[in-house]
Amino acid sequence: MVAANRLFSASMNYSTFAILAILIPLTGLGQGSKGCPWLNVATASGVLRSSENSPMATLAQSSAALCSFEYREASVFRQLLITVEQTQNPSLVLKTQEEQCKSKASPLQAIGNEAVACTVRDGGKISGDLIVGRVRDQIFTVKLTTNTENDPSMVAEAIESKTHMIAEQVAGALF
Amino acid sequence: MKTLLQRGLVFVSIAATALCFAKSSIDAASGEDAARKEYADKIRASYNYRFGPDKPSLPGNATVVGNDFIQPGAFPNAKYCGHCHQEAYHQWRQALHSNSFRTPFYRTSVNILIRTKGIEFSRHCDSCHNPIAVLSGALTQDSKVDRSFDQDGLTCTTCHSIESLKSTSGNGGFVMAVPAVMTDEKGNRIAGEVPYDEIMKFPKRHSMAVMKSFYRTPEFCAACHKANLPDTLNDYKFIRAFTTYDEWQQSKFSGRNPLTFYTADFTTCQGCHMKRAPNALPEPGAKQGTFASHSWPAGNSAVPFYYGFDEQLRKTIEFLQSGNYLNVDIFALQRASDNQVIGPLGSVPFNLKPNEVVQALVVIQNKNIGHSLIPEVRDLYEAWVEFTARDAAGNVFYHSGFLKPDGSLDERAHSFTNRPVNTDGGFVDNHMVWTIHSVAYDNSIQAGRSTLVRYEFRIPADIKGPITLTAKVNYRHFRQSYMNNVLGKDHPAYPVVELASRSRRLNIGENSISKPEAGDNPDWMRWNNLGIAYLDQMQYSDAVRAFDQVVRLRPDYPDAYTNIALTEIQWEKYDSAEASIRRALALSPENARALYYFAQLERRAGRYDAETAALRKVLAQFPDSRDTRRDFGLALYREHNYPGALEQFQALQKIDPDDLAAHYNLSILYRRMGMDQQAEEQQAQFIDKKFDPGAPTYSFDFLRQHPEISIESIPQHVHSDLPSAEAKPAYGGGQ
Numbered sequence: 056m057v058a059a060n061r062l063f064s065a066s067m068n069y070s071t072f073a074i075l076a077i078l079i080p081l082t083g084l085g086q087g088s089k090g091c092p093w094l095n096v097a098t099a100s101g102v103l104r105s106s107e108n109s110p111m112a113t114l115a116q117s118s119a120a121l122c123s124f125e126y127r128e129a130s131v132f133r134q135l136l137i138t139v140e141q142t143q144n145p146s147l148v149l150k151t152q153e154e155q156c157k158s159k160a161s162p163l164q165a166i167g168n169e170a171v172a173c174t175v176r177d178g179g180k181i182s183g184d185l186i187v188g189r190v191r192d193q194i195f196t197v198k199l200t201t202n203t204e205n206d207p208s209m210v211a212e213a214i215e216s217k218t219h220m221i222a223e224q225v226a227g228a229l230f
Numbered sequence: 231m232k233t234l235l236q237r238g239l240v241f242v243s244i245a246a247t248a249l250c251f252a253k254s255s256i257d258a259a260s261g262e263d264a265a266r267k268e269y270a271d272k273i274r275a276s277y278n279y280r281f282g283p284d285k286p287s288l289p290g291n292a293t294v295v296g297n298d299f300i301q302p303g304a305f306p307n308a309k310y311c312g313h314c315h316q317e318a319y320h321q322w323r324q325a326l327h328s329n330s331f332r333t334p335f336y337r338t339s340v341n342i343l344i345r346t347k348g349i350e351f352s353r354h355c356d357s358c359h360n361p362i363a364v365l366s367g368a369l370t371q372d373s374k375v376d377r378s379f380d381q382d383g384l385t386c387t388t389c390h391s392i393e394s395l396k397s398t399s400g401n402g403g404f405v406m407a408v409p410a411v412m413t414d415e416k417g418n419r420i421a422g423e424v425p426y427d428e429i430m431k432f433p434k435r436h437s438m439a440v441m442k443s444f445y446r447t448p449e450f451c452a453a454c455h456k457a458n459l460p461d462t463l464n465d466y467k468f469i470r471a472f473t474t475y476d477e478w479q480q481s482k483f484s485g486r487n488p489l490t491f492y493t494a495d496f497t498t499c500q501g502c503h504m505k506r507a508p509n510a511l512p513e514p515g516a517k518q519g520t521f522a523s524h525s526w527p528a529g530n531s532a533v534p535f536y537y538g539f540d541e542q543l544r545k546t547i548e549f550l551q552s553g554n555y556l557n558v559d560i561f562a563l564q565r566a567s568d569n570q571v572i573g574p575l576g577s578v579p580f581n582l583k584p585n586e587v588v589q590a591l592v593v594i595q596n597k598n599i600g601h602s603l604i605p606e607v608r609d610l611y612e613a614w615v616e617f618t619a620r621d622a623a624g625n626v627f628y629h630s631g632f633l634k635p636d637g638s639l640d641e642r643a644h645s646f647t648n649r650p651v652n653t654d655g656g657f658v659d660n661h662m663v664w665t666i667h668s669v670a671y672d673n674s675i676q677a678g679r680s681t682l683v684r685y686e687f688r689i690p691a692d693i694k695g696p697i698t699l700t701a702k703v704n705y706r707h708f709r710q711s712y713m714n715n716v717l718g719k720d721h722p723a724y725p726v727v728e729l730a731s732r733s734r735r736l737n738i739g740e741n742s743i744s745k746p747e748a749g750d751n752p753d754w755m756r757w758n759n760l761g762i763a764y765l766d767q768m769q770y771s772d773a774v775r776a777f778d779q780v781v782r783l784r785p786d787y788p789d790a791y792t793n794i795a796l797t798e799i800q801w802e803k804y805d806s807a808e809a810s811i812r813r814a815l816a817l818s819p820e821n822a823r824a825l826y827y828f829a830q831l832e833r834r835a836g837r838y839d840a841e842t843a844a845l846r847k848v849l850a851q852f853p854d855s856r857d858t859r860r861d862f863g864l865a866l867y868r869e870h871n872y873p874g875a876l877e878q879f880q881a882l883q884k885i886d887p888d889d890l891a892a893h894y895n896l897s898i899l900y901r902r903m904g905m906d907q908q909a910e911e912q913q914a915q916f917i918d919k920k921f922d923p924g925a926p927t928y929s930f931d932f933l934r935q936h937p938e939i940s941i942e943s944i945p946q947h948v949h950s951d952l953p954s955a956e957a958k959p960a961y962g963g964g965q
Contacts (some may be wrong), residue, residue: 090372095372095373095374095375095376095377096374097373097374097375097376097377098376098377098378100376101376102378102516107303112894135690164537164538165536165537165538167334168717168718168720168721175515181565191717191718192718220378223332223380223381224377224380226330226334227334227380228336228341230334230337230338230341230716
């Protein structure tokens with residue numbers, strides 16, 4: 056696998072390599088072959104649902120490199136997106152991922168080796184928080200968003216603590 | 231398409247599984263908790279019962295009342311408790327208990343177990359590190375459990391819901407009740423959270439629900455601060471992992487062992503790790519302005535460093551440097567030219583010359599730790615001696631135990647670690663304990679004992695002015711190779727804490743007698759510790775000479791004679807041992823320690839009545855002495871007093887459920903008394919736990935591959951940079 060990475064990096068530009076690198080299978084933690092390797096649906100649902108009685112979130116996409124958990128309730132759409140990428144140039148990938156931030160990134164202590172948090176927006180359609188972190192040579196992102204302005208389950212403080220908790224889960228699984 | 235046979239097998243399998251689950255379902259239902267039953271039904275449907283349908287926690291031992299899965303939400307979380315118990319919450323949040331699961335230092339190791347063997351095996355570790363995960367049935371493939379509780383590790387309502395203890399086997403040897411913070415007026419537990427004003431109205435009922443008197447005992451700590459590796463984990467056999475509780479039980483602080491070298495007031499684990507101190511925040515649990523520490527300061531400086539918990543880090547360092555836990559004594563110099571031992575330094579005059587080769591004899595005493603140095607995870611934690619010899623300008627001309635530029639420890643340092651090895655003879659790195667088959671060496675110092683570390687160096691020929699020798703005991707979480715594996719090599723330097731140190735300035739030329747420093751042991755104790763160290767290194771002649779000096783300085787001290795007798799028993803000089811023990815008993819006729827060794831000598835001489843009479847006297851004073859129970863059981867067995875022997879070995883097993891002699895003798899005794907089932911159980915346990923005679927071969931493989939550190943496996947060895955032709959043997963010259 057290391058040899059394969061070297062081959063790619065020698066012949067392609069970085070962004071191409073980055074896309075391919077996320078396809079590299081990483082080992083998960085017993086979530087099962089169909090689940091997300093870094094987080095189970097129940098834990099994702101815990102941050103996406105409006106209440107304990109609400110339906111569970113769904114795992115819309117799952118691979119060793121990307122997990123997308125989604126939750127819909129009437130017009131509300133919330134998403135938890137996790138990416139994991141193994142790289143030979145962590146600092147560069149970390150910086151690239153941080154470019155998603157729409158606010159100044161704040162450093163976080165005790166999430167992986169290093170991590171930053173920021174808010175994200177997409178033309179006013181979605182808003183939420185993003186954490187970009189590193190565990191050794193693995194860069195991960197955790198993005199928790201909602202499409203609803205003033206979403207009562209996603210007020211700033213709640214979304215911050217939920218994103219933090221999920222980032223800790225993902226980093227823990229990557230160690 | 232499935233065949234009829236396949237379908238039949240599936241049906242039989244489902245039916246059998248359903249039958250197995252039926253009992254636990256009934257148990258849960260009887261707990262009147264419909265929500266729990268519904269939850270447990272869901273979990274059971276897909277749970278991995280690899281270790282048996284009635285053993286959901288194996289290879290760990292954690293259990294919950296009702297013997298069925300319990301919802302994580304049944305545990306009121308720490309913030310709920312912290313609403314009133316603000317000081318407890320504040321301390322706990324930074325403490326190791328609250329971070330018992332989430333830290334990278336734990337996750338790295340347990341993740342390897344999950345990836346290589348399966349998540350179900352992690353129930354062994356998480357029975358203590360994350361009991362809610364175990365008891366809620368989260369540790370299975372395709373888990374349906376919300377793991378948001380992970381970040382709270384051992385939360386308030388895990389410890390404070392424990393209803394009873396199983397034994398002192400560890401691995402989570404507790405039974406948890408359904409969490410409750412209140413009882414009703416009849417004392418029945420009310421599950422889950424209740425409004426705060428209800429608690430405030432009935433504080434005694436709150437206390438009844440969350441406090442048990444055994445929470446203050448060392449046995450409570452033993453539930454997790456003792457661990458073994460069962461065959462369900464390692465597919466091999468039972469191996470003792472760490473035995474902190476046993477170390478305390480055998481220490482002077484327990485008052486349960488007559489054979490300790492020194493005595494002390496009874497002190498529990500909580501007495502050191504949960505000391506009372508004034509609380510800064512509101513705390514209803516405080517009494518008279520002080521609150522029992524929920525920071526549990528101990529040795530782990532890495533976790534608070536990682537999380538930026540400065541208060542916990544400060545408390546940890548203060549704790550490690552307090553308590554007079556260790557004594558470092560640069561006891562003597564030994565000249566290579568004539569093998570003369572000059573000591574105790576400070577109490578004897580001597581001359582030192584340039585260009586001399588000398589050995590510094592450094593005695594490290596585990597003086598006031600209620601367990602070994604290092605306790606528990608000796609393959610990851612690192613304590614070692616750093617020894618330097620400097621000239622007057624501060625230039626170092628000998629250095630052992632330094633950290634290299636990459637942060638790793640000098641391989642030839644004297645460390646109080648161990649080296650577990652696997653079947654390939656390789657070091658078991660990353661705490662992969664399930665691969666351990668042998669231990670190449672274990673240089674920890676047991677509670678109350680001492681070790682002798684020898685440093686040999688040449689004094690520079692052109693030396694000007696005095697030299698300064700310094701010996702320090704340093705400590706860090708974790709060994710550098712593990713830190714690198716966890717965080718990669720680019721991590722910041724983690725704290726190294728100096729536990730204790732002693733320096734001596736020695737003149738080139740004449741040295742006169744000097745005053746002791748505060749904290750120095752008196753000379754009789756310095757000799758005594760040297761004798762203990764020699765004894766443990768099987769240097770019997772030197773040990774006797776050291777203990778003779780104790781007799782000279784304290785002729786009224788019975789233990790000085792007992793120590794000589796103990797050494798001579800090990801040296802197989804029984805006649806002189808008997809003379810020494812009789813002198814001890816003449817000074818102190820009821821001295822339990824002397825009586826115990828007297829009994830050993832009487833047994834060897836065939837005077838069995840005197841032996842049993844002495845053992846009875848010891849047991850009257852120390853009913854929880856495992857050595858005495860063992861010896862007395864054998865004596866009664868020899869007399870064909872089988873019920874009496876049975877009683878002794880049962881008592882021994884109660885003290886240590888894993889005692890091999892208890893298993894062996896109970897299997898025979900039960901058989902003789904017609905109790906075949908019990909006999910078989912004991913026999914099976916004996917076979918599982920007995921030493922594997924093939925295991926040391928793996929250690930030999932390791933030591934052969936690592937000659938640079940194999941010297942550490944030899945009890946008496948010298949640390950030296952000198953060419954071997956100049957080096958001197960490690961013994962005192964009197965053998």
